[in-house]
Amino acid sequence: MKLYYGPWACSLAAHMVLHEVGEPFDSESVNLKTKVTATGGDFSEVTPKAYVPALELEDGEIVTENIAVLDYLASRYPDYGLEGPMGRTRLLELLAYLSTEIHKSFKPFWHNGTDEQKAVAGAYITARMRYLADTMRGDFLCGDQPRVADYYALVMMLWAGRFGIEIPSALAALGERLKARPAVQAALKVEGIV
Numbered sequence: 001m002k003l004y005y006g007p008w009a010c011s012l013a014a015h016m017v018l019h020e021v022g023e024p025f026d027s028e029s030v031n032l033k034t035k036v037t038a039t040g041g042d043f044s045e046v047t048p049k050a051y052v053p054a055l056e057l058e059d060g061e062i063v064t065e066n067i068a069v070l071d072y073l074a075s076r077y078p079d080y081g082l083e084g085p086m087g088r089t090r091l092l093e094l095l096a097y098l099s100t101e102i103h104k105s106f107k108p109f110w111h112n113g114t115d116e117q118k119a120v121a122g123a124y125i126t127a128r129m130r131y132l133a134d135t136m137r138g139d140f141l142c143g144d145q146p147r148v149a150d151y152y153a154l155v156m157m158l159w160a161g162r163f164g165i166e167i168p169s170a171l172a173a174l175g176e177r178l179k180a181r182p183a184v185q186a187a188l189k190v191e192g193i194v
């Protein structure tokens, strides 16, 4: 398995999960402006979408979109998914919330939005994060151990910290718990974030 990632990008969620599960994997960073990979390859040939994450499976299949990539990893490593008859549905519900309600709201911060657009988006993100804090069930989003959605939430929290967006204290505590994990530290180090 090989993950194409961009430092600080949303692909960090899958990157942290891959470090967490402890099986060997390959990774290659991508310059998201030029679309050139670290080994000089044309990332557009890996995926015509030319954005990360892109996960190349052993048979050469490419999986894109955070929701699909994280769902794939949760199926492959069930300790990081949600068990029970409604488990996958609840996990997808959470991943979709993170992707469409929170991740996408960062657009003005990453793409030169006006101060007004940033203020509106920042307040929206804080409110959406508050829902996550209010519905946490234990030390992590879904109980006493982290699932793939927790790592996606951590990326959103790191972005919030970078752009000075307020996050609820319960969520900040979750972020600290995740950051204390060696696998998370390893992924952050590879991406040059710590």
Ligand SMILES: N[C@@H](CCC(=O)N[C@@H](CS)C(=O)NCC(=O)O)C(=O)O
Binding pocket: 006, 009, 010, 011, 032, 050, 051, 052, 053, 064, 065, 066, 067, 099
């Ligand atoms: N719909 C995609 C969006 C992924 C995305 O926004 N990737 C960003 C990094 S966080 C990226 O690669 N941007 C470069 C570009 O779009 O050119 C998903 O949910 O996975």
